[in-house]
Amino acid sequence: MKRLSQLSLFALAILVLAQCEPTLNERTPDPGQADFSNYVAVGNSLTAGYADNALHRDGQLNSFPNILAEQMEEAGGGFFFQPLVNPGVGSNADGQARLVLRLVMGPGGTPTLAPVPAAESGQDIFSRTVQGPFNNMGVVGARSFHLLIPGYGNLNPFFGRLMSDPQATVLGDAMMAEPTFFTLWIGNNDVLGYATSGGTGQGFAEIGDPAAVAGNDITPMNVFSGSIDAVAATLTAGGAKGAVINIPDVTSIPFFTTVPWNGLVLSAEQAQQLRAGYAAQGVPEQFIPDFQPGQNGFVIADPDLPDAVPPQLRFRMAQEGELILLSVPQNEIREEGLGSITPIPDQFTLRGAQIQEVQQATNAFNTKLRETASAFDLAFVDVNSVLEAAKTGLVFDAVLLNTRFVQGGIFSLDGVHISPRGAAVVANEVMKSINAKYGSTLSPVNISAYEGVQFP
Amino acid sequence: MKKSLTVVTASLLVLCFSASTALAGGYQLNLLGQRQIAMGHTxxxxxxxxxxxxxxxxxxxTIDHNAILLGSSATFISTHYRAPAPSSYKAKTxxxxxxxxxxxxxxxxxxENLRAGIGIYTPYGNALRWEEGWKYRFLLSEISLTAIFVQPTLSYRxxxxxxxxxxxxxAYGAVNxxxxxxxxAQDDFTPMVELDGTTTAIGFNVGVHGKITDQISFGAAYRSQIDMEISGGDADFTVPTSLSGTFPEGNRFDAALPLPAVLSFGLGFKATDDLRLNLDANLTFWSAYESLDFEFxxxxxxxNSIGPRNYNDRWIFRIGGEYDFNDRLQLRLGSYYDPSPVDEGYLTPETPDVDRIGISGGFGFAITPQTDLNASVLLVLSSPREQTAQDAMDVGTFGTVPVGEFVTRAWIPGFSISHRF
Incomplete structure (x- = not known):
């Protein structure tokens, strides 16, 4: 009998052991001192989920605030209501569809991948208005001071489609959602309007009038500062906590870095022909670009050359550090001698002095954003540094990401806005800062779960 | 003896609550015989x-009869992964x-004094399938490694x-x-690659056994390293058409995986007429596994990829016993300590290796005087092991290895039937 009981005890022990579970406990995200129950995202296209040159539903569903809100849900977050457009190809302000990669006939008949509109025209996203209050108050095209303009919806259809009232402000509508927590990512357009137009507007100025700021201008510093202070004061008035996100340098953005300044590759014969061509048109010797075999700077227009240079001779070779924009007609470079026989027009380049204007503004705005975060005791997210580091490559979840166009993974096909994978990177950075500031433990997302550019 | 059985039973239960469970180091499978498995594989x-x-x-x-022995185990292995704090992400295989x-x-x-035999066994193997879409799906979603050794043997007294x-x-080897x-992809599929290859190789297994006294015996054995060199394996890429230049169809790959040599020593004691005890030690020459490289x-x-592994040689220590409960029933118990050959920084999703303690038990039952049935169960216990980003950076593998914690649970029942004639 005793033997039998020992045997059964032995058998029981084996059975119990077989039920042993590995001991890796579940972690439960905690809000810390933050209250995520009603998160409202305020910002521009990057907050809205605009990507591939259009506002479309896929982009909205993968907007960084939506990704963030999903993670907040684990820590007491509530429903994140987005002003979604219907499924489809989306639209930009000009009614064009989102870009997709397609194989198109390239030079010499070889098929090459190029971003092309997904449809002949975009879907109508503007005639159907949607009823808030919304948690995602990202408004495509918005600058800092736009958030405060009553009736801004009449100027910008992306706000027009979701405003609560024809006289509403973006900020007012955001406050209608009664945020307990917010993110503020604004300021990109305050610089990008100038940068993407090739620096054709007004450069960085300390003082200016918001009413006089045109689409191609850099927002004057006093306007930016005043707007940021007002926005932050309003957002925090009800005791909400939040995070302020800074803006990236142009040299991290593929729209400015994809076409190399010295992409004009010539044989000795071609260099000779080009020089002869300029001479034949009567260009004086000292104004003929110094074409050499190998890589050459593209020939670009430079309206800022000294007055002594006749207007028709205000061109020169691009120099290292100068940027050729992605908007340049690349087929004309390949086929029609743009950048070699004829100069690349000013709206497609950022020349040295213009880059300085942009970087000076970016730095000043980022300083202001950091100070504002500090003054209102908010989390600060240095996305600029992350993208700076990503230039040479960053690894998340064994995926190598960088800021290259198409292959890099972070940016979408317009070269300015982020892809779902880029949005996941931003969301993780925002969570990192929120966790550090508020003692919360929001769980970062898996970068590998989000897509970069899709290939056909 | 009865007391010791109770003690062992109690300690098994304690272990269950203090540790969690895992299989043999690296991709070794020490499952060469059911009677031995039940005794800590001694x-x-x-x-x-x-x-x-x-x-x-x-x-x-020393075996004075003709015999056949057929045995098999079933491996139930579950590996869990947890991402570094504060992530709430977990995945399992x-x-x-x-x-x-x-x-x-x-x-x-x-x-006279000459015995012949043949063994067909599986000393190495691995099978792991991570849940779909897991965090490190770009490193590995699934692996299957099979090695079958066929060993004709002569032994002389x-x-x-x-x-x-x-x-x-x-040796025959297959890897997937x-x-x-x-x-x-724009279309609704997940781009992936499947590498599949088989190969054959040869090696040897030698040993010596001696009786020091009637009660004490010893043994030493050495099984050689066998290199599984796959040449021209199929590399099957499922990718968007526009990327077929980068990931060509009908591609082939070469890769080599060592199945390391093992040097074993053992001592056997006949403590009483009905109690036998074994002490074994195995040195696996894991340092042969320096790198897993794929050439296309x-x-x-x-x-092409280079995956440094830099495993270390490791000793496994084993103890086991067998007790004649009565004329027909034998009870067996055993345990072993199997430290991981893998350093932090080299843990990979295919072998998220941990230090392991094996606990085994089983019985033998004489169905007839010539025919035995043996059953065993092996539980492999381990604590969770963490690989940090710093570990990976320190050895230069960051970006090619997972970061986080792993724990593995394994329970491996098995049985065999033997017949003497």
Missing amino acids: GVGMPLDIATIGLNPGGLA DSPMRTPFSIYASYVTPV IGDRIGVGAGFIF VQRDLPVD EQNPETL
Whole structure:
């Protein structure tokens, strides 16, 4: 009998052991001192989920605030209501569809991948208005001071489609959602309007009038500062906590870095022909670009050359550090001698002095954003540094990401806005800062779960 | 003895609450015989049955009958992963059950003191399938590694006390690796690559067994390293058409995986007439596994990969016992300590290796005087092991290895049937 009981005890022990579970406990995200129950995202296209040159539903569903809100849900977050457009190809302000990669006939008949509109025209996203209050108050095209303009919806259809009232402000509508927590990512357009137009507007100025700021201008510093202070004061008035996100340098953005300044590759014969061509048109010797075999700077227009240079001779070779924009007609470079026989027009380049204007503004705005975060005791997210580091490559979840166009993974096909994978990177950075500031433990997302550019 | 059985039972239960569970180090499977598994996989110093063909060919000389032995285990292995704090992300494997087996036959030859035998067994193997879309799907989604050794063996008894044996090994190996590719498709599929190859190789297994006294015996064995070199394996890419230049169709790959040599020592004690004890130690020469490299026939510039592994040689220590409960029933218990050959920084999703403690038990039952049934169950216990980003950076593997914690649970029941004639 005793033997039998020992045997059964032995058998029981084996059975119990077989039920042993590995001991890796579940972690439960905690809000810390933050209250995520009603998160409202305020910002521009990057907050809205605009990507591939259009506002479309896929982009909205993968907007960084939506990704963030999903993670907040684990820590007491509530429903994140987005002003979604219907499924489809989306639209930009000009009614064009989102870009997709397609194989198109390239030079010499070889098929090459190029971003092309997904449809002949975009879907109508503007005639159907949607009823808030919304948690995602990202408004495509918005600058800092736009958030405060009553009736801004009449100027910008992306706000027009979701405003609560024809006289509403973006900020007012955001406050209608009664945020307990917010993110503020604004300021990109305050610089990008100038940068993407090739620096054709007004450069960085300390003082200016918001009413006089045109689409191609850099927002004057006093306007930016005043707007940021007002926005932050309003957002925090009800005791909400939040995070302020800074803006990236142009040299991290593929729209400015994809076409190399010295992409004009010539044989000795071609260099000779080009020089002869300029001479034949009567260009004086000292104004003929110094074409050499190998890589050459593209020939670009430079309206800022000294007055002594006749207007028709205000061109020169691009120099290292100068940027050729992605908007340049690349087929004309390949086929029609743009950048070699004829100069690349000013709206497609950022020349040295213009880059300085942009970087000076970016730095000043980022300083202001950091100070504002500090003054209102908010989390600060240095996305600029992350993208700076990503230039040479960053690894998340064994995926190598960088800021290259198409292959890099972070940016979408317009070269300015982020892809779902880029949005996941931003969301993780925002969570990192929120966790550090508020003692919360929001769980970062898996970068590998989000897509970069899709290939056909 | 009864008391010790209770003590062992109690300590098993304690272990259950203090540790969690895992299989043998690296991709080794020490499952060469059911009687031995039940005794902590000991038996190099004491040839209990003809599974000694695999464990120590020298022991075969002491066996004075013809026999066949058919056995198999079933592996139930579950690995869990947890991402570094504060992530709430967890993933687990959904690994298919595998059935490592061992088949032995022995023959008492007409030549005096000469025994012949053959063993067919699976000393290495791995099967792991991570849940779909897991965090490190670009490193690995699924792996299957199979190695089958066929070992004809001769063993010769010198005098009354010494046996020597040697076997020639013909090895067959098959590997299948699947992982997602870090590109995205417009169409509704996940770009991935499947690498599939088989190969054969040869090696040897030699051993010596001796009786020091009637109560004490010893053994030593050495099984050689066998390199599984896959040449021209299929590399099957499922990718968007526009990327077929980078990931060409019909591509082939070369890769090599060492199945390391093992040096084993064992001591056997006949403590009483009805109690036998074994102490074994195995040194696995894991340092042969330096790197797992894939070389591709087409587009090697982009596709070739080098995966440093830098495993270390490791000793496994084992203890086991067998108690004759009555004339027909034997009870067995054993345990072993199997430290991981893998340093932090080199843990990979295919072998998220941990230090392991094995606990085994089982019984043998004589169905007839000639026919035995053996059953065993092996539980492999381990604590969670963490690999940090710093670990990976320190050894230069960051970006190619997972970061986080792993724990593995394994329970491996098995049985065998043997017949003597």
